[in-house]
Amino acid sequence: MHHHLRSPSFRVEYKPFEGITNLEQLRSVLKETNVAAAIHGHKHEHNFRYEYVESNDPDIPHRIAVVSAGTFQDGADHGAAMLLTLKGLPYTPEISVERIDLPRIGLDLRVSAPASLTLLGLKSVPGAPVLVQGSNLDELYALAARKARAHVGETLIVHYEPTDAGKGSLKLPSEYPRSNSVSEEEMQNWLEDLVKWWQLERSSRDNDFPYPHGSRLRLFGGKLNQIDRIVRLLSREPSSRALAVLVDPLRDFDRNGEEEAFPSFTMMQVRKRETSRDVYSVDVIGFYRAQEFSQWWPVNMAELRLLQSELADQLKASPGMITTVTTDARFKPQGPGQVSVPVFDRWVDQSPEKLFMLALTLSGDTRDEPFQRLLLQEWVRSLNDIKEASSAPDTDGVLIPAEGLRTLVKYLSMIAREGDRSGLVQQLQNLLMVNQHFQLSRKLEPDRQAWSLAIERIIPAIIELEEAARRYAADPATGCLVVEGTRSNDPEARNAALACNIAAENEIRDYIATRHPKAAELLTDYVSTTMSGLSAKARNGNDRVRLLATARIASSVIEQALSNLT
Numbered sequence: 001m002h003h004h005l006r007s008p009s010f011r012v013e014y015k016p017f018e019g020i021t022n023l024e025q026l027r028s029v030l031k032e033t034n035v036a037a038a039i040h041g042h043k044h045e046h047n048f049r050y051e052y053v054e055s056n057d058p059d060i061p062h063r064i065a066v067v068s069a070g071t072f073q074d075g076a077d078h079g080a081a082m083l084l085t086l087k088g089l090p091y092t093p094e095i096s097v098e099r100i101d102l103p104r105i106g107l108d109l110r111v112s113a114p115a116s117l118t119l120l121g122l123k124s125v126p127g128a129p130v131l132v133q134g135s136n137l138d139e140l141y142a143l144a145a146r147k148a149r150a151h152v153g154e155t156l157i158v159h160y161e162p163t164d165a166g167k168g169s170l171k172l173p174s175e176y177p178r179s180n181s182v183s184e185e186e187m188q189n190w191l192e193d194l195v196k197w198w199q200l201e202r203s204s205r206d207n208d209f210p211y212p213h214g215s216r217l218r219l220f221g222g223k224l225n226q227i228d229r230i231v232r233l234l235s236r237e238p239s240s241r242a243l244a245v246l247v248d249p250l251r252d253f254d255r256n257g258e259e260e261a262f263p264s265f266t267m268m269q270v271r272k273r274e275t276s277r278d279v280y281s282v283d284v285i286g287f288y289r290a291q292e293f294s295q296w297w298p299v300n301m302a303e304l305r306l307l308q309s310e311l312a313d314q315l316k317a318s319p320g321m322i323t324t325v326t327t328d329a330r331f332k333p334q335g336p337g338q339v340s341v342p343v344f345d346r347w348v349d350q351s352p353e354k355l356f357m358l359a360l361t362l363s364g365d366t367r368d369e370p371f372q373r374l375l376l377q378e379w380v381r382s383l384n385d386i387k388e389a390s391s392a393p394d395t396d397g398v399l400i401p402a403e404g405l406r407t408l409v410k411y412l413s414m415i416a417r418e419g420d421r422s423g424l425v426q427q428l429q430n431l432l433m434v435n436q437h438f439q440l441s442r443k444l445e446p447d448r449q450a451w452s453l454a455i456e457r458i459i460p461a462i463i464e465l466e467e468a469a470r471r472y473a474a475d476p477a478t479g480c481l482v483v484e485g486t487r488s489n490d491p492e493a494r495n496a497a498l499a500c501n502i503a504a505e506n507e508i509r510d511y512i513a514t515r516h517p518k519a520a521e522l523l524t525d526y527v528s529t530t531m532s533g534l535s536a537k538a539r540n541g542n543d544r545v546r547l548l549a550t551a552r553i554a555s556s557v558i559e560q561a562l563s564n565l566t
Contacts, residue, residue: 001038001039001040002040003019003020003040004019004020004068005020005023005026005027005038005040005064005066006051006066007019008047009045009047011045027053028053030053031053031055031062034062034121035064036063036064036065036093036119037065037066037067038051038064038066039066039067039068039069040066040068040069041068041069044069044070044071045068045071046068046069046070046079046099047067047068048065048066048067048068048097048117049066049117050063050064050065050066050117051063051064051066052064057124059124060123060124061122062122063122065117065119067082067095067097069082070082070099072102077101078099079099079100079112080100080102081099081100082097082099082100083097083098083111084097085098085114087116092118092120093118093119094116094117094118094119094120095116095117095119096114096115096116097115097116098112098113098114098115099111099112127154129154129155129156130147130151130154130157130329131157132147132157132158132159133159133160134159134160134161135163136163137162137170137171138173138174138175140158140160140173141173141175141176141297141298142175144156144158144293145175145293145294145297147329148292148294148329148330148331149293149331151329152329152331153328154329155325155329156291156293156326156329157323157324157325158323159321159322159323160301160321160322160323161320161321162319162321162322169191169192169302169305169309170298170301170302170305172187172188172302176295176298177294177295179381182381191298191299192302193346194299194302195299195302195303195306196306197212197346197349197350198212198214198303199213199214199303199306199307200212200215200349201215201218201219202214202215202219203215203349213246213263213265213303216245216248217244217246217307220244220245221248227244227307227310227311229244230242230244230270230311231311231314231315234270234272234282234311234315235315237272238271238272238273238274239272242270242271243268244268244270245266245267246263246265246266246267246268247262247263247266247267248262258442264291264296265287265303266287266288266289267287268284268285268286268287268304268307269285269287270282270283270284270285271283271284271285273320275318275320279318280315280316280317280318281317281318281319281320281321282308282311282315282317282318282319282320283320283321283322283323284304284307284308284311284321284322284323285322285323285325286300286304286322286323286324286325288300288324288325288326288328289326289328290327290328290330291324291326291329292331292332293329293330294331295332300324301322301324304324305319305322308320308322332392342382342385342386342404342405343378343379343381343382343404344358344382344401344404344405344407344408345401345403345404345405346404347404348403348404348407352407354375355404355408355411356411357371357375358375358376358408359408359412359415360411360415361375361376362379362412363412363415363548380463382401383459383462383463384459384463386400386401386455386459387455387459387460390448390452390456391456400435401431401432401435402432402435402436402439405431405432405435406432408428409428409429412424412425412428413425423549423551423552423553423554423555423556424462424548424555426552426556427458427461427462427555427559428462430454430458430559431455431459431462434451434455434458435451438450438451456515457559457562457563460515461555461556461558461559462555505528508524508527509524512524516562519561519562522561523558523561523562526554526558526561530550530551530554533550534550534551
């Protein structure tokens with residue numbers, strides 16, 4: 001061509017037809033005829049670069065290598081001519097350019113070092129692995145989640161090269177789903193506690209839950225610490241054998257593959273990379289049979305960073321890059337409970353004293369201290385997580401609470417005045433029973449539905465009336481402000497309280513109706529009557545222990561009523 005597709009320099013020419021009039025039509029023809037290289041003169045200025053023409057796939061435009069030529073004129077002896085060479089035909093074509101200066105009399109010909117551009121087009125093969133890479137975790141998470149949503153069930157590779165040289169633990173991305181009632185500090189503490197639990201060498205759940213990673217990495221087959229093996233390998237020299245597996249075929253596989261359960265995190269490869277003379281970084285690559293990106297991927301990344309930091313410290317290196325590879329990308333933002341390990345199960349391993357204090361708090365035998373309120377918040381949050389997880393269409397990888405509940409029941413049976421006849425103890429025993437039944441099942445759809453229906457009955461009863469009893473006894477000004485306000489002598493205050501009371505009853509009725517429409521009116525009346533009675537008893541001086549006992553009995557009645565109705 002004579003004219004250019006795009007100006008090769010900043011110099012502006014003021015003359016008619018400085019550019020091609022129907023340039024867009026020409027670009028379209030070049031794309032449709034699959035032209036890979038174009039040469040032009042016109043401005044007589046050298047340039048060598050790619051030009052991109054939009055295609056049907058916005059992520060993969062048509063690419064053309066464009067060579068613009070120089071000129072013979074006074075003062076322009078550098079790059080006056082060019083030698084173009086086509087190489088690698090037919091499968092790996094590339095164009096090479098060598099710039100030739102105008103020779104001076106008696107001097108050798110000066111030819112620049114060749115510069116090359118590949119002529120291979122940007123292609124996308126259907127079903128090919130999708131690659132996402134970046135150095136900003138917030139941006140990388142948003143992009144990876146978007147790709148996972150668009151490529152569900154496909155292979156997705158995410159590569160993270162931190163700008164901070166891998167210092168410190170990873171933070172949750174800014175767009176990670178959060179609860180309005182949870183502070184940023186609480187979320188970060190939750191993340192760190194969670195990944196540390198996953199890496200415990202021994203857990204109370206090892207016998208009934210096959211997913212914990214720590215025992216498989218640090219006590220594989222009951223004897224091999226794979227982390228120590230990697231450290232010994234890489235202490236000598238870089239090695240491609242620095243890998244650890246989390247799947248044990250003898251333990252995890254069966255002949256038909258029908259009742260198998262093993263971690264999604266299947267293997268980790270570690271690379272020791274020299275970044276400068278005698279300075280090394282440790283890169284980790286995690287392989288996952290399946291990986292959920294809305295909730296799980298940031299947790300997986302935080303766990304890999306924890307392992308990476310441990311290895312780097314022992315190898316006297318810096319944490320480097322982290323890569324995750326999954327052959328089954330998933331995106332399920334509706335199931336946050338699937339990420340959470342129930343707090344009472346984690347406390348069995350990490351903080352058993354908190355579990356005992358929770359039992360004391362639930363029994364009403366201790367004062368309303370700030371740390372108790374935090375324990376109750378975590379308790380209620382974890383119960384809600386279980387309820388949400390039970391309603392998720394896919395329960396793969398869900399940690400069903402067992403050991404923590406069993407321990408809590410033992411503590412409450414000893415502490416509560418009613419012992420194992422306590423309403424709360426009975427509710428927790430019911431929860432433990434349905435969880436164990438589901439855990440031992442084949443987890444088919446009928447099993448999941450039965451478990452979900454049972455959870456829908458049990459957990460709201462535990463939370464709602466327990467919370468109501470605590471609120472009524474939480475302040476010296478006893479009784480419910482709204483209930484007691486309906487008896488006020490002040491007409492304005494009485495009407496306001498009545499409006500609040502009616503609104504509260506409507507909200508309770510709506511909540512029940514979405515789950516048990518046939519029982520909505522009956523249960524709303526029962527809950528309202530019970531709450532009024534609790535308020536009256538609180539006003540008459542009943543302490544928290546007695547109010548809690550009443551609430552627990554009432555919750556048992558609700559559960560029994562729902563069982564009869566279903």
